[in-house]
Amino acid sequence: MGSTCHSAGVLHSGARYALTDPELAKTCRQSQEFFLSVAPFTVSNKSDAYYLITDRQSEVYATDLVDACRRLEVPIRYVSRTEIRESEPHISIDAMGALAVPDVTVDPFLLVASYVEEITNRGAAITPRAEILSATWNHDCWRLELFDTMMNRTQTVFTKMVIVAAGPWTARVLNHFGISLNLRYINGCMFVLNDKVVDRIVTLCQPPTSCDSLIPCYSNTLLGSTWSQQDMADPTLPVSGDRGQATSALSRLLDVSYDQVVSHAYSGVRVILATKLRSAANISRTAKRASYLLDHSEQNGVNNLISIFGGKLTFHNTMAQQAATLVCQKLGASYTNNNRISPMKIPTNFPRKNLASSP
16 A cells, blocks of 8 residues: 555556656566566556647657657557547647557556465465564574554564565664665655546656646546655645646646546655765656665665665566565575566455545
């Protein structure tokens, strides 16, 4: 229920970042292909996304984007004004045309449930909503005191290795291990429209900006997202400035008012690791969507502890492989990353829920 289920649920082809961050775009493309072979049933909308070309500046950006996508082998094709009107009749912008790319949407709740069932069947033990009370290095392993909030009891766990993958709450968890991280927190609000007004992701063909995308989500549509820096890891509900951006975007994209179509909103937080080169109080939206894999024995002198955070939903599997490789190296185990993983199955007892189902 953290960053994953507070995301927009977009599985990127790499096109959105082909000009601003080619390496990230390449990672997205490779990860998307791998993900679709492992968990295709989590895809909730497979129609190609439209990047709307709206003016001369957008047209120049589109030309550059096509060249960048072709260099990265990201599929991209031109869509005529007529095709846009026929396939997306609710869009009010009289676009000059659009670029179609294979950005799709996934159900993060179904994805998480699938992983839970998969690893449980392989013998993993999961304690939901557990809180760390203390962490002590005991000779050659960690001794963790956990409080199980669902069962209202304390339990002790001994483990050779600890991997902290707590999203924006990573710094809070690492404090139990005596480690402080200098993180920056970016809050993004998604607005839930009470109808499905588009059949595919529709975004503006321009550098990524706030509230520039409509994203289909079952019987609803998401508009997002905003961008605001804050001092805490917990998501923040929209403020008047966020609603103002949403209102402006809706009046341009759909020619409707905020009050007419928005039922509620939710927020997610992304983190940026501040370095000497990026320690300013303000971080722009152009900051890269980097992922961070930290070996705390090297950085902080703390044994058998790593953390991984940041990145995007699209390449979560790549991040997991990187973490697994490091763990195996530290434990002296063999690990072969051959990407030959059997497809997962739809979980048998999945409670139907989606991004837009509740405030």
